[in-house]
Amino acid sequence: MIQMDQIFQTLRMIDQEKLDVRTITMGISLFNxxxxDSRRLAARVYSRIIRQAENLVKVGEELEREFGVLIVNKRISVTPISLITGAISDPLPIARALDKAAHETGVDFIGGYSALVQKGMTEADRRLILSIPQALSETELLCSSVNVASTRAGIDMDAIRLCGESIKSLAEKTKDKDGLGCAKLVIFANAVEDNPFMAGAFHGPGEGDCAVSVGVSGPGVVKRALEAVRGEPFDVVAETIKKTAFRVTRVGQLVAMEASKRLNVPFGIVDLSLAPTPAVGDSVAHILEEMGLEKCGTHGSTAALALLNDAVKKGGVMATSRVGGLSGAFIPLSEDIGMIEAAACGALTLDKLEAMTCVCSVGLDMIALPGDTSAATISAIIADEASIGVINNKTTAVRVIPAPGKKVGDYVEFGGLLGHAPIIPVHPFSSEAFIARGGHIPAPLHSLRN
Amino acid sequence: MSVISKAVVTVIGFDRKGIIARVSNVLYEAGINILEISQTIVDGFFNMVMIVDLSEPTCSFDELQDDLNRLGAEVGVQIRIQKNEIFEAMHQI
Structure with a gap:
């Protein structure tokens, strides 16, 4: 029997500590x-999504009401579009069909305008990457990603050069919104096929016809739990995080199983994540500060984040039958009030963020850069981040926004879950000749594991 | 398992006459049996938890939730009904 104090603990987590399920994401294969014929392909994609996801939002809202826990987003991810557009000359009609389907089903985002080019680009991949600025500037709910590197394949420097140029062009096309389009584009190394989080969600080619996955959240719950063990040694901190992550993940598992049953779609995975929002009390940076750091970004931040990321996984893994996605602590800058404060006061720099991405779940996320940052510099940032992923056998990503007309010290406002961010400086020295080389950085020795 | 049909009703707000009576009445009208009640008042603040049996309802979960929300607004307290599974998932292995 449930005890009264357990009931009130759950209510406190939901009401005061902002425990929520961040997303239910339905992955849909578009191979069929x-x-x-471009027009027929667009029509088929549209009707396939409408048919498969027609009840997704309704079921999500039902579960919210019945369990009394917020499900912040309902999303769709699809097969990387470059894989189904090999026989047509222009992928843009498919981008429009995806956006229209997202509006029709009522979801918050649709992801999968993507290409997987870690080893090399097909013509379809190249066309898709070149079309990203136009696709994301004329659609609203569409998200895009490109996987440019993997531990097994190495780093595709030609693709990285193209991506840097696409990001610049996308920022320019959405300059009336501070380059907001770039918030919908992620460049990955070691991308995972079942990630339910945006903007990088896609339904990988190794997935089945359809699956429903859940991404949990709850930085506020972890922060509150750590307040109760202030000054205790790190062993106690790790144990406390594990127990909390277990509870948070159990909610995700419950929602995922129930959604799978009601939608009559197989359960995919639960992504064990701490995903912050710009709201007060929902910050990963504040968890690190609760461990004893004056400001996130100061010395000790990487160690604190490593402990957090590891303990979240250890606590969550037993709470769910299938773990996947990115699973760990996210450190987006504009979406985390503690990160925003730390960057604004100079405690958190791009270099420190890069170091922290060696031990967090993904990478450089939602970072606003000066508008005059060159495409080559952005490509070089991507190459650095990709090499961290490739060498350390983990997923890394870059989602940066070179905000047109803005300079260091200015702010950009993206609104909603995307938050706001101070522009932070990049190194002034050129990486132009480095990026101009192109080609391929070979896979590391430890890729030869057979 | 019988747990599928259980729900937890929580009422939080300033104490006044008739809260339990009125909540119980809404539940009775919906054909719902109360299995357990626990209630405390601290500094005039009213806290009540009911475990109820949803196995023979005369209306849908959504309708019941709407009725309880309406009553909460009328009486000036927060009334919530949540399926039992969320509490079991978080606190029991």
């Missing part, structure tokens, strides 16, 4: 839509 493939054809060589």
């Amino acid at each position: 839509c493939v054809c060589d």
Whole structure:
């Protein structure tokens, strides 16, 4: 029997500590839509998504009401679009069909305008990457990603150069909104096929026809739990985080199983994540500060984040039958009030963020850069981040926004879950000749594992 | 398992006459049996938890939730009904 204090603990987590399920994401394979006529392909993609996801939002809202826990987003991810557009010359009609389907089903985002080019680019991949600025500037709910590197394949420097140029062009096309389009584009190394989080969600080619996955959240719950063990040694900190992550993840598992049953779609995975929001009390940076750091970004931040990331996984893994996605602590800058404060006072720099991405779940996320940052510098930032992922066998990513017309010290406002951010400086020295080389950085020795 | 049909009703707000009576009445009208009640008042603040049996309802979960929300607004307290599974998932292995 449930005890009264347990009931009130759950209510406190939901009401005061902002425990929520961040997303229910339905992954939909589009391979059965493939054809060589652009208009027919767009129509097939649209109707496939509408049919499969027609009840997704309704079921999500039902579960919210019945369990009394907020499910912040309902999302769709699809097969990387470059894989189904090999026989057509222009992928843009598919981008429009995806956006229209997202509006029609009522979801918050649709992801998968993507290409996987870690080893090399097909013509379809190249066309898709070149079309990203136009696709994301004329759609609203569409998200895009490109996987440019993997531990097994190495780093595709040609693709990285193209991506840097696409990011600059996308920022320019959405300059009336401070380059907001770039918030919908992620460049990955070691991308995972079942990530439910945006903007990097896609339904990988190794997935089945359809699956429903859940991403949990709850930085506020962890922060509150750590307040109760202030001054205790790190062993106690790790144990406390594990117990909390277990509870948070159990909610995700419950929602995922129930959604799977009601939608009659197989359960995919639970992503064991601490995903912050810009709201007060929902910050990963504040968890690190609770461990004893004056400001996130100061010396000790990487160690604190490493402990947090590891303990979240250890606590969560037993709470769910299938773990996947990115699973760990996210450190987006504009989406975390503690990160924003730390960057604004100079405690958190791009270099320190890069170091922290060696031990967090993903990478450089939602970072606003000066508008005059060159495409080559952005490509070089991506190459650095990709090499961290490739060498350390983990997923890394870059989602940066070179905000047109803005300089260091200015602010950009993205609104909603995307938050706001101070522009932080990049190194002034050029990486132009480095990026101009192109080619491929070979896979590391430890890729040869067979 | 019988737990599927259970829910937890929580009422939080300033104490006044008739809260339990009125909540119980809404539940009775919906054909719902109360299995357990626990209630405390600290500094005039009213806290009540009911475990209820949803196995023979005369209305849908959504309708019941709407009725309880309406009553909460009328009486000036927060009334919530949540399926039992969320509490079991978080606190029991």
